[in-house]
Amino acid sequence: MDLHVPAEEGTFREEVRAFLAASLTPEMREAGRLATSVFAEPALAMAWQKILHQRGWAAPHWPKEYGGAGWSVSQRAIFAEELIRAEAPPLIPMGLLMCGPMLIGCGTPEQKAHYLPRILNGEDFWCQGYSEPGAGSDLASLQTFAASDGDDYVINGTKIWTTYAMHANMMFALVRTNREVKPQAGITFLLIDMNTPGIRIDPIVGLDEIPEQCQVFFDNVRVPKANRIGAENQGWTVAKYLLMFERGGNEYAPALGIQLEKVKQLAARQSIDGTHNLMQDEIFRHKVAQTEIDVLALKFTENRIKSALGAGKDPGALSSMTKILGTELWQKITELAIEALGTQALIWQPEAIVPGAGIEPVGPEYATTAMARYLNTRATSIYGGSNEVQRGIIAKLVLGL
Amino acid sequence: MDLHVPAEEGTFREEVRAFLAASLTPEMREAGRLATSVFAEPALAMAWQKILHQRGWAAPHWPKEYGGAGWSVSQRAIFAEELIRAEAPPLIPMGLLMCGPMLIGCGTPEQKAHYLPRILNGEDFWCQGYSEPGAGSDLASLQTFAASDGDDYVINGTKIWTTYAMHANMMFALVRTNREVKPQAGITFLLIDMNTPGIRIDPIVGLDEIPEQCQVFFDNVRVPKANRIGAENQGWTVAKYLLMFERGGNEYAPALGIQLEKVKQLAARQSIDGTHNLMQDEIFRHKVAQTEIDVLALKFTENRIKSALGAGKDPGALSSMTKILGTELWQKITELAIEALGTQALIWQPEAIVPGAGIEPVGPEYATTAMARYLNTRATSIYGGSNEVQRGIIAKLVLGL
Amino acid sequence: MDFSLNDEQKQLSDSVGKFVKGSYDFEKRRQIIKKHDSLDPAIWQQFAELGWLSLPFAEDDGGIGGTLIDTMVLLEECGKGLVVEPFIPTVVLGGGFIRRGTPAQKSRYLPALMAGTLQAAFAVQEYEQTFSLATTAATATATADGDCYVLNGHKSVVLNGDRADVCVVLARTAGNPGQEDGLTLFLVDTDTPGVQRTGHRLVDNTRAADIRFDNVRIAHENILGELHQGAALARTVINEAILALAAEATGILSVLLYSTVEYTKTRKQFGVAIGSFQVLQHRMTNMFIAHEQTRSLLLCATLKMHEGHSDAGKAVHALKAQLGRAGRLLGQEAIQLHGGMGMTDEMPIGHYFKRITAIDALFGNADQHTRAFAA
């Protein structure tokens, strides 16, 4: 065992900090600070991606040959931490974190050559077409059908919870190509140009009153077979590959730690009796401490996963565990924030948290986003495989139940 | 709505208090104080029952014609509260609370005339033969078989978790009389003389090292058919009747309230820093307060059930709810006690908590029973229909799931 | 003891329930939020005509002379329909203070309030403070000539404050922040010079205001209750407001529970209704238990307040603490079990979730009331 932090990692951190200090514009930082979900305001997030791309840091986790940074696991962790600390707007993940790695693993040389550079430079804006109204946790039951017709598929059906479909020009999607076999065996993975005739996009307004999600309807939409990833009816394998990659790469603890620090800061501004503040309240402090301990434990759980990945091992269902812990702690932290803010958290001004809107909020600025975050994080235990599904995976794959 | 407490109830409380002050011997109070499960030391509990019986108060909840007290619901509640407050040893429930009401509801005139007086005066000591090694939560799957043979049944099989079988001269039991029908439809309710040849009793040592439970083996045990309650193969109906009665009559809140008071008292004796005691510790006090609020809520939930019973309504699955809440709060309170006592709770001297043993305990006397209670109450969420089964009942019967 | 409603209470409950079902469906509510700024004048007028705005006021004052139990019955039904109209700010808080005022104060405000033509509010909370009377920093100073008081301060999240015609304001007339002594209640007409209001929405789609009082002159006759002794009266009325909120919340909790139960009976995944999954059944059972326990404490606190029991205040603390915990549990589980649909503005469930979340924050949250219970 070895917890030693090599000295060169300190230098690296300095380098990252200096770059962020020089490159992040005030508007971008505002977008980062005001983001209430995992998604920042798209225009500013894409602008920031372009700056990172110029430095070669838009997708550090990609293999170097495709534009990755060639960093160690620790360097990637440091980079992620510093981005959060600097309040950089999170990059839109569908291209960089999902589609890209999937293409690298499963795409043809032509597909890689065409799409990967366009992902890095932001030319393509991707969305994900997985869920359907009747296929959420039970994704394999999806019904959107792609009928073979010469060199094309003709698609009919609908996708839901498609984040930012209205901004996207490309979608990667799972569609059914065979209804006669077991559900998983009849699914194909396709890339769909969102400008193809027959696509209609209906935004869905969320609890935070922001239309981040969409429902997408397909009415005889023609997609060239060249846009298929992997073989026909083998889409489930591609999706599983992507899922594995997604899970292994997700780290929650660094961001959670910083968010919890912010809760402590805002709680320290709330007076409880004219003399003491809320962080001096034993009960609240105890709840914060319990959460902090959980985050510390998660940090080392994630370190153990990285250590296993670094040694070429499969972290297995530990990634289901970090999904559960990461999302439930995230929810807990947003809950602590609204508890600390009391009635101030109830003030609802979505117009004041649009980056660049310049609207003066009612109440302290730090209180404007807390409720939207609390509402938004409710979704984290639902999406990406609900936490019920994740617990089922652990029971089955780890405990053998 | 009306919460008014009639003045005569105050007089009644005084009467009960005076009687208890005069009648409870120091030995009996010691047995009550040292009881670590729902069962007190049998000899002292039976001695106390005889005193109550002389006053006509051994089974106040029975109909007056069979020896009940003819009290109102509130009077019964007052009586129960005062018994706990006076540290009276709890009476052994199998005869008074289970077998008696069952006989009153389902017995023949002859069975009632024979057994009820013997239950009241303590001549018979009853045990309950329900669970089997393979039939716990799934009681209907019981296999102990009673073969019809002339005027008798011949019983083979085994029962488990039979409390105080070694002290009992009678057992009421569920046995299988038909294997060809649906499980519930082939069960018969029998009264078994424990002195019949072919019965073997193996005590089971519990976590508290006390053999309170037993396994009972039946090897060609002959039981007269006259000892059957209800019709052959109708035993499940009798058991359900008994269960309903048991549930409606159980009240947890009064005892929980008093136990929580005791936890507060012992916590107030623990110094935390040389100046303050544990009840002045915000965190511990907060936990106690949350539990106290839960107990207060349960008290009114139980009041609502009594109010519904008084109006002749069926409280329905609310009794599954009080079983869940009552047992889980009881566990919580014993947990608070061991937390308050710290390492003192670890001292293990079962010999010092036998009533009349006169062994001086290591550490404060109030600390001797806490751990045994904590261990013992773990069983309360298992027996009497596990809390998992109770939750299933609510889901099915109340929520229609 | 008897926990069943008497005939009059049953009648009230039925009539409110019918109104909510018939005239206040979710689509109607959506329009009220969008078009009418969370108060539909026609609906409010109906409240007045049905006598609901007069319910808690004495017959001598022109009211109906209803009890706390009646208010509880009314608000539980309003909770089920998620009525956004400001009954609690105007009738329970504003009206609760005014009906304890002088005859002059009562006759000045109550008739209009009961007629539905006057709105009221209670300005108590300030910024960057957890809920506490003692921390009040707003001050009211007697003028040199003793003619009136001059009020200065900044109140936050004044429920219904943006449309209130009259505002009950808690301000310090003596002592220092941290003390409950020295606080006084004032009746302030919101058109008095120096009152600056910024109206805004709350997350539950009710309305509130940020109110600055800048050298607002208040005549002696507008002191409500006794000088320097405002905290005790404030606490009494706040306790009544907590009961009212809890009654509303109990209605909300029942919708959170039973809508979720119904949803899981119809929503299919893996070929079966998700309500058939044992894990969800047990979780809904826990929701059921939390709801019933809350209802028990609502009955406990209402009856104890109604009878003026010495431990009524403690029962209110227990109720508000339980409400916070149960609201958190039922709200969060309702969303989780509704899945993606629970996260949409379109489905009612999220709106119930928002309101139950807001209720925990009002007048002290679960932790604060648990602490007060133990004090």
Place this chain on the structure above:
Amino acid sequence: MDFSLNDEQKQLSDSVGKFVKGSYDFEKRRQIIKKHDSLDPAIWQQFAELGWLSLPFAEDDGGIGGTLIDTMVLLEECGKGLVVEPFIPTVVLGGGFIRRGTPAQKSRYLPALMAGTLQAAFAVQEYEQTFSLATTAATATATADGDCYVLNGHKSVVLNGDRADVCVVLARTAGNPGQEDGLTLFLVDTDTPGVQRTGHRLVDNTRAADIRFDNVRIAHENILGELHQGAALARTVINEAILALAAEATGILSVLLYSTVEYTKTRKQFGVAIGSFQVLQHRMTNMFIAHEQTRSLLLCATLKMHEGHSDAGKAVHALKAQLGRAGRLLGQEAIQLHGGMGMTDEMPIGHYFKRITAIDALFGNADQHTRAFAA
């Protein structure tokens, strides 16, 4: 960062694991508890021969010079077998103090301790006190002639105290209860006149003693560490003991989890293995998560203590807090899922439950360490 065991650590882990599996099954343990008063002399001798009693001691002192990681590895395996022998009281606590003593103190005790012929204990806890160094009421007063100290006090639940040959005692030499300054550690041979011991069992089947010190004369040379400054050294050794307990506990938690998983795969009700019930699956998953999170904090605290990190103490607090919470959850759930069988003395699971319950109470419980973490 690398969390895998190196070859030597792996070897140690394997060897302890093999010993426990081969020579320490549950029936053997039951005999040790009954016949040998929770210490089998032959087993203890084997510990000595295998070098385990010498593990944490410096090579210069005749030890093996193992690290905290080695002790962690050893105790995790002991935890799995629920070894009752007093390794922690004698080696980690007693030995942990003595190896920081003077050369004379070390040479007097360590060889016998490592040879398995000397037992040790740490007398710190007193009655009616939550765990805290500062509350120590036992006193040690210098005699008028300055020749020695006279110790008076009453210590409770001294682990292994009834058979200890030497006892490290924390007593007040200056200051008042409530202060950490003024505490001193003394090495007291238990045959010194005035030492009265009452041995007793603990719920986990280990042994302890109630010890009264009645004018016990202690020579200067038996002061361990610095006069009046004993609290800091006590805290260091206690932190090592917490690591050791946590390592043992992590082994116990894994048994609580995986025995329960296996039991539910075989136990049938309603015609199926109860492990097929989704509710139990999710609860066992929560047990799994709590166990893994505890293991993560064990690694965190061990590595930080090992490297002398400035926040090592904080990591130990986090670990002990998590341990209490996880132990409660896993212990209680293991019993519940074992049903009636879990309540019997016959099945091992209840014994694991008792030990994990005891571990929470030792050296401050979860709440106390959570508070300390936040301080």
